[in-house]
Amino acid sequence: MKLYTEEGNQDWVFNNTPVFFVRDPIKFPSLNRSHKRHPQTNLTDATMFWDPESIHEIMHVFSDRGTPATLRHMDAFSGHTYKFTKPDGSFKYVKIHIKSDLGRKTMTRQEAAKIAGEDPDYHTRDLFNAIETGNYPTWTVYVQVMSPEEAENYRWNIFDITKVWPHSDYPLRPIGKMTLNKNPTNYFEQIEQAAFSPSTMVPGFAASADPLLQARMFSYPDAARYRVGTNYQQLPTNAARCPVYSPFQRDGFMSFRGNYGADPNYVGSTTLPLSTRKVEENYHDHWVGEVTAFTSEVTDDDFIQPKMLWDVMGKQPGQQDNFISNVAAHLSGAIPEVQKETIKLFNRVDPEIGQRIEKALKA
Template sequence: MSNNRLTTSWGAPVGDNQNSITAGHRGPTLIQDVHLLEKLAHFNRERVPERVVHAKGAGAHGYFEVTNDLTKYTKANFLSEVGKRTPMFIRFSTVAGELGSADTVRDPRGFAVKFYTEDGNYDIVGNNTPVFFIRDAIKFPDFIHTQKRDPKTHLKNPTAVWDFWSHSPESLHQVSILMSDRGIPATLRHMHGFGSHTFKWVNEEGEGVWVKYHFKTEQGVKNLDVNLAAKLAGENPDYHTEDLFNAIEKGDFPAWTLYVQIMPLEDADTYRFDPFDVTKVWSQKDYPLIEVGRMVLNRNPENYFAEVEQATFSPGTLVPGVEVSPDKMLQGRLFAYSDAHRYRVGANHNALPINRPRNEVNNYQRDGQMRFDGNGGGSVYYEPNSFSGPKETPENKTTPFAVSGVAESVAYDHNDHYTQAGDLYRLMSTEERERLVANIVGAMKPVELEEIKLRQIGHFYKADPEYGTKVAEGLGLSVPETVK
């Protein structure tokens, strides 16, 4: 019997896939046509809810190879020896747009990497920028609301965007990057990636350091002219997705070199910027880049939905040797990401092939929708127990760190939101500054309230007087005297 016969989902052969069962030639369709009912019911459910953020994305498989011995800093097994290769999967994405939105819009790009290590999966869930707009997760829903559609007009709302940013001066650094040339990468292959947050590495002796991840593209950084980006958005909205797929398909495998910055734990108390504030960077003069390894993408997905759409990432997907920091934004993401996956894909999302660890999984989690493995079989289903069920391994406990103070809602101690943004502006060439200002002016012109424009101009001016003055001039306004 042929192996390619059409069957129902329960494996029964389908006799007719072209005609419904009806009561006579012109009669109504019969409910007994279970194949028809199954096809229609499944079709109605073929779209899981799209991601609230990072809905539009592209992904690829590859490997990570260690090129430098950093075992004195971390006991993570996938980094344990030079030359070691770990399979991985990456998903690139835009942040604000819907699933069908254009690739070439001005937006940060998500840069989410899943390493399939022998100790379970490890996810680095970052962006193509080293900083973010906000530094406390409690502000995230409000921020994303401003990037989405107005509930009345169902249109993007520049007034909401700039109103929020003008009330949140910590966003200035990221806004300056977003509005610069790097706000629209030429392709997904021609941009850097960052873990953005501060993480903790721990070695075999339990000694820790703070780290930041930098994925440097080996293809070089290239960006799109705003007019060409707009043209592509209309003519080929899937330009970045297509470029990545075609490059890998023809054997032009994109690669990134992974570096880390390493900070001694005690430096966190004295560094001139709070090292856990994700709106700030660490100077590479203070903490130079140290090479870790090389990531190569060499295989396209066979099925977009199964591998890209159902892929789930969380900064809380950690392995021994890597721990979290007190970064307030990171702390919120530890919950929010996995919770989003439980809602969108299901409680058993980590059992799907694209997310399933390559090592054996042993726990006491049971049941839930779409439980498609053995569900623990008949083994013991609680812990502690007297039946040799899986037990914790104390050597893999998270290392302690000291905390003090009272429990209350508090902001970061450091509130210099202007120095690093100003430094970035001053690093740019004259032509880069002109394009930055032109991009900002074009984006701010539709803002309805002049007070919002003036408030934001004040932030630019505090970063660099020329920066604020040129934006003000472009908008036909003057820098407020209160900020001069």
């Protein structure tokens, strides 16, 4: 989502699950490659897929909520922890949730497979037609808010994107609403050339020390420059709708917006900094440095929240059954050794899950 504000653009690059597959940025490239095709067969490969670091994310993806019925019935989550900041340097940690006002609606694996085969453009068509006929979908935007002092003593590491903040601890607080009320007039120009990055932020919104978020802020603009071109931010779909002065970004192929004229492309020694506020170093800075040095080692702590999710599924008829069926159907394509290790992982969440998956595989 790209929000065009009076102070520049604010990009929200969110997922439709509140957690993610990895928390160590060094594993980001490997995560994407594990989902791609096998280098020899050029086929999708279940053995490559089933090497999860976050069983929590796997449970979201393979549950009913991992297969939205339409984009209009899909929620979005920041996943990462961000900051709401004030000019004096004070801030609160936040997680952002964007919930469909139509409610969450999902498909079964069988329904999704049928639609994918018969109408692979189903989601795009559904959204386009809804907007075109004036049936504008809306979402309510919520935040969870936590003080730095609370973060230091919280049960979970707030910079770990494989963890959530339970709503019982930090309730959702509504802050706004989003409405989709216009379709693109030229899909390539306005959508294919659109580029988003978590690093595109406005004053008052800031990144936390989440290592994966920090990595994404660097990698996304690099990907956009490679995919779209050096001056991708000059394109109308990406350009800010307000005056933004950035003397470091100029020249390069296809520069066409004045290129800052004769202004020198450096910050002069007499130029005052944008902010002269003084923020004293404090204990919280030291705490942040210590707790973001976590490794990607999987411990017993990583299976507590997945167990909580399994219990939530049990309160909704059929969700646990669908989850077991979805996992077994995909895992059946992996080699026996991988199946065995995956069952061990699910046993650490709840022995019932491992037993039911093993039974379904044998069946």
